[in-house]
Amino acid sequence: MKLGLIAGNGRFPFLLLDAARAQGFSVVVAAIRQETDPEINHRAAGDEKITVHWLSLGELSRLIEVFHQEDVKMAVMAGQVKHKQIFSSIRPDWRLAKLLMNLRTRNTDMLLGAVAKVLGDEGIELISSTTFLEPLLASEGVMTSREPDEDERRNIEYGLGVARGVAGFDIGQTVVVAAQACVAVEAMEGTDAAIERAGALMRTLEQETGDEESGEPASTLERKLTIVKVAKPKQDMRFDVPVIGIQTIETMIRAGATCLSVEAGRTLLFDRDNLMTRANAAGIAIVGVGRGY
Template identity: 40%
Template sequence: MSIDHENIGIIAGGGQFPLLFIDAAHKAGRKVMVIAHKGETDERVASAADDVCWVKLGQLGKVISWFKAKGVGETVFLGAITKTKIFRDVMPDLKALTLWNKIDSKQDDAILRAVATALEKENIAVRESTMYLQHLLFPEGVLSKKKPSKEQRRDIEFGWQHARAIGRLDIGQCVVVRNCTVVAVEAIEGTDAAIRRGGKLAREKAVVVKVKKPGQDFRFDLPATGVITIQTLAEVKGAVLAVEAGQALIFDREEMMRAADRAGIVVVGVTENPDGTLTY
């Protein structure tokens, strides 16, 4: 294999993250080779890429051989894959099946780390997902017009500790809280589904806390928020979205904040200090 150092690969899921990366990479003088997942990746990603290969979830051997043919020596994981599809829509080839059988835990981090290791054994380095896109990291402080009340701050602090705990177990990245009671924990269904479930139980004024997992690998699966997160919270008359600053992604920030202010939702970027206290 001859590596073309102008070429960078993307293993793309859904959402706009791959599109934003392609634009930034092109501005940096790179050509972008995209592995697109059928039923997940936006067609616009394929149109924006310099070349594209459509695969089904689990076709790891095809990914590796195509990247090698295109001279790709480094890649990034970008965009979401609907996690429930691992129970119904995976079409593993021999390479993926061999890898799958070696993984003791089938949780997110374990799977992604195993795939990254397999790629790197083939001399395809896996880079941080924020490469070229540092400006998308969630900022610290109150982003909304409305500020958190004393009671909401207490819920944020309570939820923070519980979100950290589920992160250590690689279950999910967010919890939904009301009056210092956890009403929902994110698992395989994703953040929006957890917000809907927790919001219905809370009835109103739910506080959503979303943090990175301890030891989060910046190469994949960073927490992400956007307009849809706010719309979902508004549907259940939720009150607060608190996200770990510098460790999560924020998409369409201006539109997101307009939606939050219309709904009267507090949005804050939170930093955990070495002594465990929170700043925002």
């Protein structure tokens, strides 16, 4: 059995590669020069059932050609391609240029959905990126030793409404909340950058509104932040699935964030054991919420 792996950045492609190999698949990796970690070459060097082809972002015709040559009829996307790369660094070939010209809107869902259709028309089925990684999906309920306190639960409730509204417009999937006020909304910069921006803003507020005599912050917003990350209302699990990794927890610690809410069953938690250990050590609460929350 052969699987095509369209590999973006981060650890996601490696996790999926290992899971697919464990299930007996030979894997043909389409590595994106601007995104994929070169370590993928070392992984392939030790396994004759892994083949790596390097492509530039925008070479859709070349991707189809590679998969046809390798007799790939089923493929999966794993790993992010930075949104700003898609809309600034991309140099489309004729096939992708034609696709872009026919898009009603140039958001990532529309673009990747169109790419999936082109692949399907060429006999290459794009499957869910969680197919081999279902054990990594967030469970419903509190996943850490500490539960969210009442303020954090109110932040989650408020943040879910905002995040789902923003995600519905395909702007971003994460909001940062303090005292039931939205401090930051994720856009093209990504989740971690949005959290960092919120932390910097809170530090600025403290400096500008602090009590000069006591030295204590006088901001009406509490210092601690709650992160709320959701899937899109009509999330296509074939691509752009919400992901949380240890780097997000480290970013939260630096920003002063104390609580993380994710959607159960629709968010991947990478390196889960280490992630939870680090969160517990930092006193961070992580909760998975169901669709009916």
